[in-house]
Structures are given as structure tokens and as C-alpha cells.
Amino acid sequence: MFFTLLNDGGPFFMYSLLIILILVIILIVKGLLNRENTTRTVKLISSITLFAVVWGFFAQMVGMIGAFDSIELAGDISPQVLAGGLKISFLAPLFGMLIFLIGRLGIIIFTWMQKE
Numbered sequence: 001m002f003f004t005l006l007n008d009g010g011p012f013f014m015y016s017l018l019i020i021l022i023l024v025i026i027l028i029v030k031g032l033l034n035r036e037n038t039t040r041t042v043k044l045i046s047s048i049t050l051f052a053v054v055w056g057f058f059a060q061m062v063g064m065i066g067a068f069d070s071i072e073l074a075g076d077i078s079p080q081v082l083a084g085g086l087k088i089s090f091l092a093p094l095f096g097m098l099i100f101l102i103g104r105l106g107i108i109i110f111t112w113m114q115k116e
Contacts, residue, residue: 009091013059017095020052024099028106038110049103056096063089 006014024045031041067085071077 005091008088009095010059010063013055013062013092014095017052017056017092017099020048020055021095021099021102024048024052024103024106028103028109031106031110035113038114042107042110045103045106049100052096052099052103053093054096056093059092059096060089063092 006018027041027045027048031038031045067089071082
């Protein structure tokens with residue numbers, strides 16, 4: 001099911017976001033294991049996760065433009081087809097926001113663990 005959602009949301013964008021998720025998880029684990037220089041890790045996680053959100057919304061905009069072009073050519077479509085297309089268009093931004101939340105959780109943990 002997970003890979004079906006990745007393919008439905010647009011493989012180019014969704015698999016890119018999957019790579020970003022793996023990178024963020026690696027950075028969080030690296031930061032937890034090496035607690036000496038977390039400032040650089042926090043900045044990197046913050047930038048990468050923000051990019052993930054923007055990349056997800058960019059994917060949605062590209063997909064919506066293509067969908068509206070198809071609707072324009074078809075003329076009339078059913079509300080069910082439109083609702084299904086809108087549902088699919090939210091997959092990439094949702095995945096980007098999930099990556100952002102995971103990164104933020106890591107940053108919160110780093111902030112909590114910092115020595116005063």
C-alpha cells in the first residue's frame with residue numbers, strides 16, 4: 001500500500017521525498033549518537049525539512065496544472081473523478097509535511113538534550 005501511494009502521488013516527487021525522509025532520519029540518528037555538534041545538524045534538518053514541504057506543494061501545483069489541462073480537454077467530468085484527482089493531489093504535500101514534523105520532532109529532542 002505504501003508504494004502504491006508513492007506511485008499515485010507522482011513517482012518523481014514522492015520518491016524524492018522518500019529519499020529526503022531517509023536523509024532526515026539518518027541526520028537525527030547521527031545527531032543523537034554524536035551530541036557534540038548538534039547546531040549544524042539542527043540547521044541542516046531545518047533546511048531539508050522545509051525544502052520537503054515546499055517540494056510537496058510544488059508537486060501538487062505541477063499535478064494540478066496537468067489535471068486542469070486534462071479536464072479542459074475532456075470538457076465535462078464527473079464529481080467522483082474530480083474528487084479522486086484532488087485526493088491524489090494532496091499526497092505529496094502531506095508526505096512533505098510528515099517529513100517536516102519528523103524533523104521538527106528531532107530538533108525538539110536536540111534542544112531538550114542540549115547542555116545548559
